[in-house]
Amino acid sequence: MSVPLADAVDIGRAVSAARRAFDHGPWPRLSGPERAGYLKRLTQALRERLPLLAQLWTDQVGAPASFAQKLTPFGASRFDFFATLAEHYAFDDWRPTQRGRACVRRVPVGVAALIAPWNATFPIVSQQIAAALAAGCTMVVKSPPECPFDALIIAECAAAAGIPPGVLNVVTAGREAGAQLVQSRDIDKISFTGSVATGQWIQRAATDRLARVTLELGGKSAAILLDDVDLPAALAALVPFTMPFSGQICFAQTRVLVPRHRHDEIAEAYASVVARMKVGDPHDANTAIGPVLNARQRERVRGYIERGIAEGAALVTGGTGNAGFERGFYVAPTVFSRVTSTMAIAREEIFGPVVSILPYDSVDQAVEIANDSDYGLSGSVFGADGERAFDVACRLRTGNVGINGVEIAPNVPFGGMKRSGIGREGGREGLEAYLETQAIFVPGAAA
Template sequence: MMNRSAFFIGGAWTEPAGTGVLQVVSPSTEQVVGEVPEATTADMDRAVAAAREAFDHGPWPRMAPTDRADVLDRAADLLRERTPEIAAVLVEEMGIAISQAPQQMSLVGPVFAYYADLIRTFAFDRPVLRGDLAALVTSEPVGVVAAIVPWNAPVTLAAWKVAPALAAGCTVVLKPPPESPLSNFLLAEALHEAGVPDGVINVVPGGRETGEHLVTHPGTDKVAFTGSTGAGKRIMNLCGDRIKRVSLELGGKSAAVVLDDADVATVVTGLIAQGMHNSGQVCGMQSRILIPRARYAEALDAAAAKAAQTRVGDPHDPETVVGPLVAERQRDRVESYIALATDEGGRIVTGGRRPPGLPQGWYIEPTVVADATNRMRVVREEIFGPVVCLVAYDSDDEAVTIANDSPYGLSGSVWTADDARGLAIARRIRTGSITVNRNYPPMPLTPFGGFRESGIGRELGVEGLEGYLEKRTIGVPAELAR
C-alpha cells in the first residue's frame, strides 16, 4: 500500500484538518493500492495562506532569476533520477502501461531544466525611450497560482504549470486529482530537496468542492487548469466573476489529415499506435483520421490490422501497449460511445469489446470505427479512450473543412509526400498545435494550447513563462532607462 497521511503545506508534512480519505484504486486489479487524506476547505485555506506568505514576504519572488534557475536545475536532476519510481506509481494509480510511463515522464525534468535556462537570459526589465521620456516595462510574477491537474498525466501536467510558475517567481498550491494523487507527493519531495523555500509549493489533493474553493479563494491570483471542457467552463465563469487570471487546457478531438500522395498504410499504422498511448486517454489524441475516399479501403485495412494486433493487458507487463482505463465510469463512458457509433451508422471493424481473459480491471479493446462522418457524435465529441474514427473526404478543401468543423482545436497533423503542400494545408487548420509528417513538435521549446473550446492560454515555451507574469510600466528619468 502506498499511503500518505499528510499534505505538503508550508514546506512540511501537515496533518489534515478533517478525517476524509481518498482511496486510490488500481485500474488493473480494482483493488485499493493507497490512501491519501482528502482536503477540506480548511486545509485549502492553510495551503493558500502558506503560499500567500511565501509570495508576499518570502525570498522566492525576490531572488535573482539566476538563483531561482539553480534551484530549478537541481529539481530537474532529482526528477530525472526519480523517474523509475514515479513511473511505477503512475502504473498503480492510473493504469498506464509500464512501457509508456517513463515516456510520460520525459517532459517533467526537462521542463524544469528548460525554464531554468530560459530565465537566465529572459528580459524581465525592458527599457523604453522616446526623447526625454523613458520607462521600464517590467515583468512581475502574477502571485499565488492555483494549479489543478487531471488524472491522465498528473505529474507531467503539474510540471507544465509548476516549472514556469516557479521560474516567474510565483508560489503554487497544487491540487492533484482524486484518482491519481500519489505521484505528485513525489514531485513535492523532489522540489523540497532541491531547495524550493517553504510555502512556495504546496500539494493538497481533494475533490470538486475543495477545488472550487481554491479557484474562488481571494488569496489566489491565477488559476491554471487542465481537464474537461465542462469543468473549464465552470472555472472560467468563476474566474470571470472575480477578474482572476486563468489559463485553461481542455479537451480535444484532433484530426490527422492524410493526403492522397502519402504512404497511407504506413501513416495510418503509426496513427493507430499513437492513438493507443495511455489507452487513448490523451487530450491531444488524433482520434479523427481523415482519408482520401479513393484510398479509404487501404487505410481501413491498415488501421484494423494495427488495432487488432495491439496488445491489451496488465500494465505491469513490459509487452503491454494498452492498459486499463482509469475508472469504471470511464469504461462505461467509452462503451456508451461505441454503442452510439453503431446507432449513428458507423461500423466497428475491430475491437469494441471488453477483452477476454481479463475479468478484473477496466479494459476495452482498441477500437476502429469505419463509415464515420463529421455529423456523428463519436466524431465530434471527445471519447477519451482507445477509439479512432476514419472519415473519408474527396478534396483537400473538404479535408480542411472537416478538420475545422469541430468545437475543439487542440492538436493535429498533416501527412504527405510533399512537405510544402503539407505546410500549406497545416496553415489552414485552426488548431493550437499541428505537425507536418511528424507526431510531435519540439516540446518544451514550443507553446501548447488550444483554439475554441480546447482552452485559452498556452503552456510550455516562452509563452508558458509569460502566462505567469504581469506587465508593469514604471516611468523613470531617461538616464535610468539607458
C-alpha cells in the same frame, strides 16, 4: 499507502502559506538566474526519481509501463527548459521615452492555483510548476485523488533543492475543496487541465475577480492523410498517437481523415495494425493497450461504441466487449470506418480506445471536416510533399499540428483553440502566462 484528502481548513492553510511567501518571502524577489539555480537542483533530484514516477503512473491509473517509461522523462525536461529560460529571460526591458526612459518589467502574477488531471499528472503538473517557479510565483497545487503522489514527490524535490517554505504547497483534493481553491480571493492565477465543463465553471468563477486563467481542455484531434501519403510510414508514426493510454490523452488523434478512393485500403491497413497491439496487464512491458480508468469510464466508452453502430458507422474491429478479460475495466481497441462529421463518435471526446475514419473528396473538404469541430487542440497532416502538408497544416484551426508525426516539445507552446481552452503552457509563452507587465517611467537622459 494512503493519502489524506484536503478539507476546507487544509485548503485555507495552503493558500495562506502561498500568500505569505509571495507577499513577504524572498522567492518573487530573486533574479531569474537565482531562481534557475534552484530549478536546476530540483530537476536533478527529480531525475533520480524518474523510475519511481513511471511506476506510479502505472500503479495509480493503469498507464501501460512502456508508455509511462517513455513519457515520464518529459516532466523533468520541462524543469530543464524553464530553468534555462529563467536564467536568460529579459525580465526587465529599458526603453527610451520623451522624458527619459521606462523600465518595462515582467513580474510574477502572484499566487497560482495549479490543477492537474489524473491521466498525465506528472508531465502536466511539471510544466505548470516549472513555469510558475521560473516566473517567481508561489503556488498551491491540487493533485487529483486518483493520482496523488506525483506532486508530492516534486514538492519533496523542491524542499531538497532549498526552495523556501510556502512557495510550493500541495493538497490532494476532490471537487468541493478544488472549488474553494479556485474561488479564493488570495489566488491570482489559475492553471487548469481537464474537462470543458469544469473549465467553463473555473472561467466564470475567475471572472468575478478578474483572476488570470489558463485552461487546457478537451480535444477531438484530426489526422489528415493526403492522397500521396506513404501509408506504412504514416501508420507507424500515427497509430501510437490515435489511442495512447487507451485513448485517455487529450491530444489523441481520434479522427483519421482519408481520401475516399483510398478509404477501404487505409481502414483495413489501420485496423490490422491496431489488431496487433497487445491488450493486457499495464505492468507488462509488451502491453500497448491497458484498462480505462474505472467502471464508469468503461461504460461511457461502450455507450459511444453502441451509438456509433446505431448511427450507421461501420465497425471494422473491436466493440463493446471486455477485450477477453474477466477482470479489469477493459475496452477492445475499436475502429469505425465510413464515419461522418454528424456522428457523435466524430464530434465528442470519448476518452477511450475508439478511432473514427472519415473519407473526404478533396483537400479543401478534408480541411473543412477537420475544422468542423467544437475542439481545436491538436492535429496532424501526413503526406509525401512536406511543403504541401505544411500548407494544409496552416489552414487547421487547432493549437498544435504535426507534419508526418506527432510531437510535444518543452520549448514549444501547447494549448487549444475554441472549446479546447484559453492560453498556452510550455515555451516562452508558458512562462509569460505567469507574468504581469509593469512600466516604470524614469525621468532624465535616455539610456
